[in-house]
Amino acid sequence: MPKNDPYAALRIKEFNIFLIVRFALIFAWSMQFIVIEWQVYALTKDPLSLGIIGLMEIIPALGMALFAGHIVDQREKRNLLAQCIAAFSLISFGLFWLTRDSVEASLSKNTILYSIYALVFFGGFLRAFFSPTVFSLVALIVPKKIYPNAATWNSSTWQMSRVLGVGFAGFSISWIGVNLSLCIVFGLVVLAFIVLFQITKKPILNPKIGEPIFQSLKEGVSFVFKTKAILGALTLDMVSVLFGGAVALLAVFATDILKVGPQGFGILVAAPSVGAFLTMLVTAYLPISKNAGLKLLIAIFGFGICIIVFGLSTSFWLSVSALFFSGVTDGVSMVIRQTILQLKTPDHMRGRVSSVNSMFVGSSNELGAFESGLTAKLMGTVTAVVFGGSMTILTVITTAIVSPGFRRLDLRKDVEEHEKDDSA
Numbered sequence: 001m002p003k004n005d006p007y008a009a010l011r012i013k014e015f016n017i018f019l020i021v022r023f024a025l026i027f028a029w030s031m032q033f034i035v036i037e038w039q040v041y042a043l044t045k046d047p048l049s050l051g052i053i054g055l056m057e058i059i060p061a062l063g064m065a066l067f068a069g070h071i072v073d074q075r076e077k078r079n080l081l082a083q084c085i086a087a088f089s090l091i092s093f094g095l096f097w098l099t100r101d102s103v104e105a106s107l108s109k110n111t112i113l114y115s116i117y118a119l120v121f122f123g124g125f126l127r128a129f130f131s132p133t134v135f136s137l138v139a140l141i142v143p144k145k146i147y148p149n150a151a152t153w154n155s156s157t158w159q160m161s162r163v164l165g166v167g168f169a170g171f172s173i174s175w176i177g178v179n180l181s182l183c184i185v186f187g188l189v190v191l192a193f194i195v196l197f198q199i200t201k202k203p204i205l206n207p208k209i210g211e212p213i214f215q216s217l218k219e220g221v222s223f224v225f226k227t228k229a230i231l232g233a234l235t236l237d238m239v240s241v242l243f244g245g246a247v248a249l250l251a252v253f254a255t256d257i258l259k260v261g262p263q264g265f266g267i268l269v270a271a272p273s274v275g276a277f278l279t280m281l282v283t284a285y286l287p288i289s290k291n292a293g294l295k296l297l298i299a300i301f302g303f304g305i306c307i308i309v310f311g312l313s314t315s316f317w318l319s320v321s322a323l324f325f326s327g328v329t330d331g332v333s334m335v336i337r338q339t340i341l342q343l344k345t346p347d348h349m350r351g352r353v354s355s356v357n358s359m360f361v362g363s364s365n366e367l368g369a370f371e372s373g374l375t376a377k378l379m380g381t382v383t384a385v386v387f388g389g390s391m392t393i394l395t396v397i398t399t400a401i402v403s404p405g406f407r408r409l410d411l412r413k414d415v416e417e418h419e420k421d422d423s424a
Contacts, residue, residue: 006284009150014141017198019153022134023161024192025085028185030165031172032092034269035181036116038173038262039099041251043109047381050251051373056117060124062359068128069355070216073206073348077137078199084129085196089189091123096182132354139342139350140202148411149284151338156280159331163273170266206348220352230344232406233296233337234357236399240300240333243391249372252381258316271320275327276334283335292336293409297400299332304392311385343411 009015040049072080098115107115142150172181224230254265288295306326313319345353375384400407 006149008146009142009153012142014199015138015150015153017195018138018141019157021081021192021196021199022154023157024188024195025088025130026158026161027165027168028092028188028192029088030162031169031188032095032182032185034166034169034266035173035178035185036095036120037251038169038265039178040113040116041255043113047249047252047376048373049113050249051376052117053120054373056120057124057127060121061127064125064128065355065359066217066220066352067213069132069220069352070213072129072132072136072351072355073216074204074209074211076201076204077133077140078196078201080129081133081137082193082196084126084133085189085193087126088123089186089193091119091126092182092186092189094119096179096186099179099182101179128355128358131358132351135341135354135357136350137199137202139347140205141199147342148288148339151342152280152284152335155331155334155338156277156284159273159277159280159327159334163270163277166273167266167270170262170264170269173266174262216352220349221356223346223349224353224356227344228403228405229293229340229409230353232293232399232403232409233340236296236300236396237333237337239395240303240330240392243388243395249376249381249385252376253319257314257381258319260316264316267320268323271323272327272330275324275329276331277327279328279331280335283332288332288336288339288411290410292340292411293406296333296336296409297396297407299329299336301393301396302329303333304389304396307389307392308386311382311389339411340409 005011036053037050040053041047043049095116098112098119104112138150138154139147169181172184224234250268251265254260254262254268258264258268260268303326306322306329310319310322310326313322341353341357372384372388375387378384379387
């Protein structure tokens, strides 16, 4: 196999099946999130209610994250993912049932709203298991020497499914309504469940099966905080998502500022993912292992600039462009972070390290949604977005000054060591 083969991971059959499952799940999850946001804002006309969606998911996701990582490291990954998907299907069906005309006619707005929040809350428990299970499973499917290539295609699939999921959600709300849109979500989840069983069960590589849970959790957290490359990457991404994420307020921009309706809303939400997806395709041909730390800092700095431009814009297409380039920079950031995690994490600790990653980055999406909703309520929507972008830039500058070691981070040596391990 050529040393720099951009399709190395795609030559593995089970990895392609894994990507199909991941595509269907992320498409469904992204579509569901957008449809719920639209429905909640239609019910309340209050931006804070959009932030509460994020809060309802982050509370259980954060509370269960470390415990989920311990369980993932102790369990067989394929079947555990199947159980997660089955639970997700129940949540998506519940949202579909809740938005039926007959149900809406018989329930008050508050009852529907609180029921949506409740289902999102239970989805947060499930979210705690998804990320570490997927992260651990992909490492058992591909050889170590092509982890960077697999990370690129995995992240690209994630972004492409978000592009189509959020974009289709905006149009489907207009074309077929909220209820049938959620029916599509349920169908995709069922499809992912069926396809997953084309992947064989995988061995459990943790040599400490039955290890006391608190000792296991301490080991995982300690590893992350001792590994400066992982800690730096997670911290930067957490801050950029927490303060720079404008996605939670896009319904407000589409409705009240840009006045573009549900179709324009779908374009706005899809724009960052389009940019990220195209960038990730390029990184498959141009590996980012060299000067990874400096590239990550530059990417997140650019992300903050794009968020500020979006917040100040009153032109629809300028806003779309700003969001597109925020996706370009975010795509670089995501590939670098996933590559660092895959290369620096031992096999027996992948579940716990991924759970800490979820606490830093994954859950910061929901916490960022709450922060955006709260700051928009307190200081206005535009000011809140500009404030978030400014905080992102400030964090990058601070990190570059106080952590020269991270600025000089290079992953080429790690790639070479994994190639030697596979050869041995």
